[in-house]
Amino acid sequence: MQIVPGAEPFTHDAGAVGVLVCHGFTGTPQSMRSLAERFAAEGFSVRLPRLPGHGTTWQELNKTRWTDWFAEVDAAYAELAATCDQVFVVGLSMGGTLATLVAETHQNDVAGLVLINPAYVMKDRRLLAVPALQHVVPSVAAISGDIKKPGVAEVGYARTPLKALRSQMRMWEQVTRDLPQITQPVILFHSPQDHVVPPACSELFLSRISSEDVTDVVLHESYHVATLDNDAGLIEDRCVDFITRVADL
Template identity: 65%
Template sequence: MDVLPGAEPFAHDGSDIGVLVCHGFTGTPQSMLPIARRCADAGYTVRLPRLPGHGTTWKELNTKRWTDWWSEIDAAYDELRQRCDRIVAVGLSMGGTLATLAAQSHPHGIRGLVLINPAYTMRDIRLKALPALQHVVPSIASIANDIKKPGVRELAYERTPLRALQSQRQMWEKVTRDLPQVTQPVLLLHSPDDHVVPPECSALLLARVSSSDKTEILLTDSYHVATLDNDAALIEDETMHFIQRVTERP
């Protein structure tokens, strides 16, 4: 299936420090490309995969499950591991969930986590009916383009596929249950005014991870897709400082 222009994955081979970058649900690598390029410009080795079912059509995404997305992220991690001995995972929204899963699955390989409005649950009352609704209604309105900055658009789907969303919920349950397994340093950047992911997600993360090194930064001038919003420069700067700090050799 043809990939939408601008939705292509990004890869760069650089130093022995690797950065695994994960985009969000119904989105594409476009939302994380500025961070990926900033890391590449700094000389790091970078992998930003396009998750299966993304960047094509929402109907194709409805045929995919969370294990498909995780397999793509895990394969990208394996690529980095072949070249790098220090890796940091960076994720937006569901990409934050996947980055968290990477830290849980590779506790000795992932040195740190950068999480931008990570998703572990949602408030939408319709989610209670989702197990049944997914078999009746294929999609609901889009969750994309929650951006405060005028004139900026996220390359994402115009519909939210429900079977894929239900699968994401199953991933949330697994990752949330295992949050105490996360011991790596965490940089959490989240927007108080987020119309997609509720503030409970950030509170849940901070309360349940076992990390002693936790930094929280509020993105007060951005909505959900903060990597393309008014706080983008702040996110990139803080991400670069964090990567440098947590990958320093003892």
């Protein structure tokens, strides 16, 4: 299966601090590449995998499930953990859900958690139809490209595959249930104007985790795909500051 230009994974081996970077649902590594490259420039070892079913066709994504996506990021985490003294996990949107699951799974072995508009259980009434609708139609309109900055585009699908979306919803339930297991230092970035993931997801996360070292950063100039939006530079700087502080570099 041919990979869409821009959807290629990114790997960089360098220092003893590793950073795992996770992109979102129907998106590609393109949305996180600038951030991953900044981490590499700072001397961190980096893994930014392409999630199964992403960066090809939405029909291929509809053949995958959340366990496939998690297996990919968990394998990337294992690569970093094998060579690095500390590993941080970073995620956007569903990538934030996956990053949270890595932190829940590996707990004290994860040095810190960086989340950008992460997705957890949502109360959107439209989602109630997905379990039945997935058996009737294969896809609905796309959710990618929620960016405030003019002239910037996200590489993603034109359709949202419903069987894959239903699987993601099941992952939300498990990850949200286990949020009290999060004890690592956290920096959370969230956009008040997000047309994909409501701010209530970030509020839910903050209300349930057990971490004592928590930094909450509001992105007033960005929509959902904030890593490609007006606050991208701010996110990169604050992420580097957070990792440097927590890793005691």
